[in-house]
Amino acid sequence: MEILNKYKTVFVIPVLFLIIQIDSKTQNQSFESYKQEIPNTNLSFEMVPIPAGEFLMGTSMEEIGHDGDESPQRRVSIDAFWMGAHEVTWDVFELFLDKDFEKAISTKPITQQVDGLSRPSTPYLDMTFGMGKENKPAIAMTQYGAIQFCKWLYLKTGKFYRLPTEAEWEYAARAGSNTAYFFGDKKESLSEYAVYDSNSKGQTMPVGSKKPNPWGLYDILGNVMEWTYDHYSPYRTSQNTIKNPVETSEALYPKVLRGGHYESSESELRSGKRFASDPIWKQLDPQIPKSQWWFPEAPFVGLRLVRPLISPSEEEIKAYYNQEPIADY
Known part of the structure; x- marks a missing residue:
């Protein structure tokens, strides 16, 4: 994949997501919810279909809580994809973190490709931050770490999983709505759907503790912020x-996260709200260069998976997964 100039806006999604191979298997697959099992384990996760469509991305200046970086609004068309019904949890993410743990619970030897995969360094902090792991979202990974988890999952399952683009995330979160939240504009209903500052008691909750949005996505607002693939950049007007659309850059910061988290305010959980990664999240990291895997001061960051309905080519998949990390000094 060509490395684009810093802060360059790309209105047509890059080659990775555009060039496709349609084989008989792809043509005949059903576009329905499914359970993805992790081979040779008893672990799995749910994926739900997000239909293709168009929506108005961003928010109007009249929306309560509107921030300037949420406009100008633009009309966006999105291809169909599956999205994780829940945020990725520790039980699955920990298989990627710890090869010995993965070997211990697997009923068959792991493949040579998986065995040789580069994995995160052992963190010097408790990366659960005392909030526990059982059915709770994995947290504090960098965007690079999240993408490498997707690579591990691809090697395990043979299916191309990746991070959502910012546009895909907002489209899925809105689920056909054009209001501040997918259930309307009245923030009084928020506690039914989201884990945030008024009901979290200062920590994450097990995924699926609240009601899903109309497309079957749990915790799409609140609990933890979720990585997107995009570089954070101002919106531009388009007639x-x-x-x-996707925004790419060779710069390490800032990248876009969405959804708010367990300590977010009501306004920060709006469907159009944008967040940007910050190097201060590594302030406590004593390493030089700082870890490419962890944000020791970001217990509010997690991820949710996407799988496009039509998979890109093997060459494009490798280009997505095999990008070198950018040094963080």
Whole structure:
């Protein structure tokens, strides 16, 4: 994949997401919810279908809580994809973190490709931050770490999993709505759907503790913020519908996260709210360069998976997974 100039806006999604191979297996697959099992373990996770469509991305200045970086609004077209019904939990993420643990619970030897995969360094802090792991979202990984988890999952399952683009995330979170939240504008209903500052008691909750949005996505607002693939950059005006937009940059910061978290305010949980990664999240890291895997001061960061309905080519998949990390000094 060509490395683009810093802060360059790409209105047509890059080659990775655009060039596709349609084989008989792809043509015949059903576009329904499914359970993805982790081979040779008793672990699995749920994926739900997100239909193709168009929506108005961003928020109007009249929306209560509107921030300037949420406009100008633009019409966006999105191809169909599956999205994780829940945020990725520790039980699955820990298999990626610890090869010995993965070997211990697998009923068959792990493959050579998986065995040789580069994995996160052992963190010097308790990366659960005392909040526990059982059915709770994995937290504090960098965007690079999240993408490498997707690579591990691809090697395990043979299916191309990746991070959502910012546009895909907002489209899925809105689920056809154009209000501040997918259930409307009245923040009084928020506690039914989200874990945030008024009901979290200062920590994450098990995934699925609240009601899902109309497309079957739990905790899409609150609990933990979720990585997208995009570089954080101002929106630009477009008179035309933009198809599958994504913002790329060779710069390490800032990258876009969405959804708010367990200590977010009501306004920060709006569907159009944007967040940007910050190097201060590594302030406590004594390493030089700082870890490419962990944000020791970001217990509010997690991830949710996407799988496109039509998978890109093997070459494009490798280009997505095999990008070198950018040194963080």
